[in-house]
Amino acid sequence: MKIIIFLLLPMIILAGNQSFKDIIIKKDNRQYTCSILSVDEQSLKIIYEYGQEVITSWDNLNKVILGDLGEVYTAESGLKAEIILIQEYLNKRQESLVEEEEVIVPDEEKDFSFGILYMPANFDDSKITESDLSIIIGTRYITIERSLPVFEGQFTAKLKRNWLLTLNIGYQYSRVIENDKIVGSTGIETLESIRSIFLDLGTRLYLKSFIGNRVRPFLSMSIGKKIAFANAEAKSGGQSAEDKNYENYLEDLNSPFFIGLGFGAEYYFNPSISVTTNLKFYYMTYSAERKIEEPYEPTEISKIDQSNIITRVGIGMHLYF
Known part of the structure; x- marks a missing residue:
């Protein structure tokens, strides 16, 4: 067990930097914290905080809360924002995460x-x-x-x-x-x-x-x-x-x-x-x-x-x- 903990430590540290800001509520009213990766007219691609990546239909959900945009979907009223605007928001969020993660290994001057x-x-x-x-x-x-x-x-x-x-x-x-x-x-x-x-x-x-x-x-x-x-x-x-x-x-x-x-x-x-x-x-x-x-x-x-x-x-x- 000690060997596994020591060897996985960099991954454990990295996991702390992963942001899971979105929330989905399924038809049975169970709530899940996740990150929404992409959307289209029929479905959305998400990754749960425990690492599983899935594609699910909008029809399987009661509510979707997307980061700073807030509530973007409910079963009663459907989508509250255009798909193109939601995807644009996701793209910008992904770009900002990449910039935060972009740490350069020792540069050429560090010998x-x-x-x-x-x-x-x-x-x-x-x-x-x-x-x-x-x-x-x-x-x-x-x-x-x-x-x-x-x-x-x-x-x-x-x-x-x-x-x-x-x-x-x-x-x-x-x-x-x-x-x-x-x-x-x-x-x-x-x-x-x-x-x-x-x-x-x-x-x-x-x-x-x-x-x-x-x-x-x-x-x-x-x-x-x-x-x-x-x-x-x-x-x-x-x-x-x-x-x-x-x-x-x-x-x-x-x-x-x-x-x-x-x-x-x-x-x-x-x-x-x-x-x-x-x-x-x-x-x-x-x-x-x-x-x-x-x-x-x-x-x-x-x-x-x-x-x-x-x-x-x-x-x-x-x-x-």
């Missing part, structure tokens, strides 16, 4: 933009299981207890009219609890905090603008690196094993290279300000090595070399200059 993107949704795996450890140590797993949203700064530079170069810098904070379950003991619980910076370089290709040039869909592609900074401390259970490089291990585990593909749309309030929504898919690869030393036991080395795909949804705002 750069800066924006902020907020990504509350992160559909990532919340548990990593290491199955290559010995039975003496048991199963070690890492569970993300709290992962805050990603905030991303976006810089763009125009390469061509519909093609931009993008540089994104993001930040995220996560708190992690690791439990080492050891046979015959309560195990060790360790609290870690991880601060991550995202850096990626890519391109954005805008597709054909529509709806008065207010909405511009786009495709995006990027490559980048996530850089993690970890801090770890024991919460309970004592210390039964000595890690030679535990914090480095956490940082490597959370510092993947990635390739990103996405799509989205921008809605322009004016040539300098827009709101944007997008859906991004990231293919990530990462590797990490951890050394664990038990008393009277040889050093255990745990290695992870994996890849995965995550999805993020974002909403933000851009300033063009």
